[in-house]
Amino acid sequence: MEKSAYDILKHYMPTFPRKHAGKIITNTTEFMSIDYGDVMYLDGKHYLVNKNLSERRFGLEDPKYWVKRCKELETGKHQIIKLEFYEKFDISIGTIRSSCYRSPRKESRILKLVDGDMRFMQGKTVLDEKGNCVRILDIIYGSELDVALDHLPVSHEEYFNTIFPDYFAKFIGAVKAIAHLHLNHEQHGDIRRDHLLIESDTKNWRWIDFDYAFGLRENPFALDLFGLGSILLLLVGQREITAQQIGTLEQSQTEAVTAEDMALAMPYRLANIQKRYPYIPDTLNNICMHFSAKNSVFYSSVTEFVSALLTCFHELPVFKSARRRYPEV
């Protein structure tokens, strides 16, 4: 095995500057020290590290040193490589705090389960020389759902009648994908608007990032359901509708909004979307209201949630043309 990455880079990328060539890595345990110019040698392939990925949250860049964007030198294909990293941290959902764990093994298992199922990100797991669980992922080129919604230059009413029906059909497909995980005793664990990507060329909606795990729960799938409900509210409203936004409206534009109209566990966010947009049909709004502070009976499973969504899709006039376009729903 070469000690310097330069020899291998010279072969595959003759123009790669020698001064940036780093080390050949076969043991990824110390992932913090793996950086641009290093080459990871995994399962018989060479991967040039281009950069650490980071997550943008609340306007801040949060580097994820265990996630590298790489180029497979043998094929030239760009991939994302997630290195083995365990951590435990607390998350807040409204006023509730919960412990969350990062589990490479969980993600590996799900990758295997969804192999070939394009409703999910695709990738494989290899072990480095120390037995670390390394996930090599295909990059999905596309936009995060919230970004796609933000870029729509239309009013809500136009959105609701033209774009939303297709998005709703796609959403049902995405929810069915999560139901498939649950049927196989797996949870996604981190269902968020930015973990559902709309692929640019296929327009497929695809779930990413499955490495969150939680401790004992009475209903291990309830958090996934909560995440799906939050995405539904986003889709129906076109964007997140906050109490502050409603407060700026003229009184004649909206009925008085009460605490019960807001989302349970996220009291700043409107769940009773009909209060803001009165043309939202009752059947659809009733599903949104299952995630409101008013509600006391929750969906007990994603299957139950899917069934309610399907009723809307097959019955409401707004979905008439989408029903022809998405007969599989």
Next chain:
Amino acid sequence: MNIYNILVAFDSSKPSFEAVEYTARMIRSIPDVLVTLLFIERLPDKDLFESEALWRAECAELVVEYKRKLAKARGLLLSNNIHKKAINEEYIISCSSPFEDAKVCTTGESIAQDILAIQEEGNHGTVVIGRRGISKEEEFLFGSVSAELLRKFTKCALWVVSSNCD
């Protein structure tokens, strides 16, 4: 169904001890009563641990603790003058247990469903469960066994014992 064939769902928590005590006080003067302490083993997910060895060690500690508390619950019934012949124990092991294999095990995905299955199988006419008193938000985010039981149980009596029931 025999209403005096009582199933107490016990999970070693404080509310479940209170449910056992409540049951004991309710039935101690009734003859021919049968109480089954049902423990549905819940072990942490292997995903939460960096190695199999760490997970097994945690599971081993938990199982010892569960069985110690189950014995304590039995003691609570005995100290309330329930005859030892009137007390049964049913310990349902976790399907992911690293220590035991069993024909009947629990996946941990629906404790309420597990209780329902044992109730039907054992012809229990009364089911008792303690309630933690969680908020609506917690129930929404993490689920609640007692709320799930209230939704699903239709064939027998369900006693939901809240903390500090005197």
